[in-house]
Amino acid sequence: MADFSGLEHIVRENEPLSPYGWLRTGGVARYFSEPTTEEELVTLVMLCKAQGITVKLLGSGSNILVASEIVDAMIVHLSAAAFSEITVTDNYVTAKGGAKLVQLLSTAAREGLSGLESLAGIPGTVAGALKTNAGTHNDDIGQWTQAVKVLTREGEVAVREGDELRFAYRESSLNELVILEGTFALKSMDPVEVTKRTQTQWILTKTRQPRGGAGTICMFRDHGGVTAESLIESAGLKGIEMGAASLNDSCLNYLELKEGGSVDNAVVLLKHVQATVEAQTGVALIRQVEVW
Ligand SMILES: Cc1cc2nc3c(=O)[nH]c(=O)nc-3n(C[C@H](O)[C@H](O)[C@H](O)COP(=O)(O)OP(=O)(O)OC[C@H]3O[C@@H](n4cnc5c(N)ncnc54)[C@H](O)[C@@H]3O)c2cc1C
Incomplete structure (x- = not known):
């Protein structure tokens, strides 16, 4: 095994990836980790860099098909509470990368902040949505994104905003290693109205998706x-x-x-x-x- 000194409690070897993907099948990860803090994540990234181990991020796995028998990499899953916090300041909602999109939408609705409703019913995490610029034909998460905090391959935390942030159809300029959090600039609206819009969109989205989800x-x-x-x-x-x-x-x-x-x-x-x-x-x- 490679050297993960001090992180043995969060690193596993040969972890089956089938429970994490939407097809419920696929190979194993050579290394797999669920850090519990940002500090652990940074240490993990630096240890992988020093040993030439590729790092890949896994969100909800709704857009990943694990075809290899062994994915020769460190798969990082931001499932811990520290990576799913959501905070609201005025018209801005900041969500950590591991938070589920549905949690972001329900927070926005509860706070009377409109904009993200069209994403209702799309599976996945905030980071997965930012990376793939998730959306519908008319709208996507990029249109509402004000800033994104990332962890670079060098282990540095940086904020991308303004010209550094570009979104296109199912693509973003976010090529850094880890998306730590996104901040969304939304519009004030009656919470009841935002909730109604979110529910209506959820029903619409579900009509154009297969029932069930898994598989x-x-x-x-x-x-x-x-x-x-x-x-x-x-x-x-x-x-x-x-x-x-x-x-x-x-x-x-x-x-x-x-x-x-x-x-x-x-x-x-x-x-x-x-x-x-x-x-x-x-x-x-x-x-x-x-x-x-
Ligand atoms: C039933 C179904 C319906 C869908 N409907 C839609 C739809 O209507 N619109 C749409 O746009 N998409 C749709 N998708 C695709 C998918 O849900 C989205 O792409 C979603 O945003 C992916 O999020 P995730 O957390 O599952 O990411 P994953 O599938 O886990 O990962 C997607 C990408 O993001 C990267 N990633 C994940 N977390 C991080 C992180 N913290 N830092 C850096 N990179 C990260 C991964 O490495 C990978 O490259 C659908 C998928 C399914 C299965």
């Missing part, structure tokens, strides 16, 4: 104003099933894996859909889900 991933990004779903339908892939993997009947851009299905089943179907859409429509779909 599902969202496969591809939309392409130049055309939804991935409509391209998949045009390619005649509705109803396709390969091994234990299939496409959701009503939300074609979601891959579902039956209980006991392997990650290979998912990868084979994902590649088949991509190749068929390209052959039938000429569009090379770009994966939304990140493959480890």
Whole structure:
């Protein structure tokens, strides 16, 4: 084992990643850690840097498919309370990276702060949402982000704001190692109204997602104003099933894996859909889900 002196209580070896991902399957992490404080996180990052160990961050795993048998890296999961605090000052809400998006939205609604309602129903953490600029067709988290606190690969804490922060469709400029927290500039509104908007959006979002949640991933990004779903339908892939993997009947851009299905089943179907859409429509779909 590498040297994690002083951090033995938070580092595990060969940790199965299946419980952490939305497909509930996949390989193991060579090293896995759930730091309990920012100091422990910084020490961990420095120890990994000194020993040439790659560090990867895991949020809720709703946008990650673990295809490798062994992910040769230190997987860091910010599940401790210290990484999920949410505070409010005037019209600004600051949420730590490990906080769930749903907690951020309910805090904003309770405080009568409007803006983030369109994110209702999107799974994941605040950091995962910032990294992937999560959103809908009309809105995304980036539009409301005022500042982001990060931990760099050199172990330094820095704040990105203004010109240093760029968001595009399902992308952000946040390429630092760890997203520690985001601050969102919102608008004052009656809490009852914000709650009503959040609930309405939640219902809308759920109608375009498969029911259940676990065993599902969202496969591809939309392409130049055309939804991935409509391209998949045009390619005649509705109803396709390969091994234990299939496409959701009503939300074609979601891959579902039956209980006991392997990650290979998912990868084979994902590649088949991509190749068929390209052959039938000429569009090379770009994966939304990140493959480890
Ligand atoms: C059923 C379903 C519905 C979905 N609907 C939508 C939708 O409507 N709109 C949408 O945009 N997305 C959607 N997604 C995709 C996904 O939910 C979002 O991308 C989400 O924001 C990912 O958050 P997460 O915490 O699960 O991140 P993860 O999947 O764990 O990670 C995503 C990326 O963020 C990085 N990351 C995580 N935490 C940190 C951190 N602290 N610091 C630095 N990097 C970090 C990871 O390394 C990875 O690169 C959906 C997914 C599913 C399964």
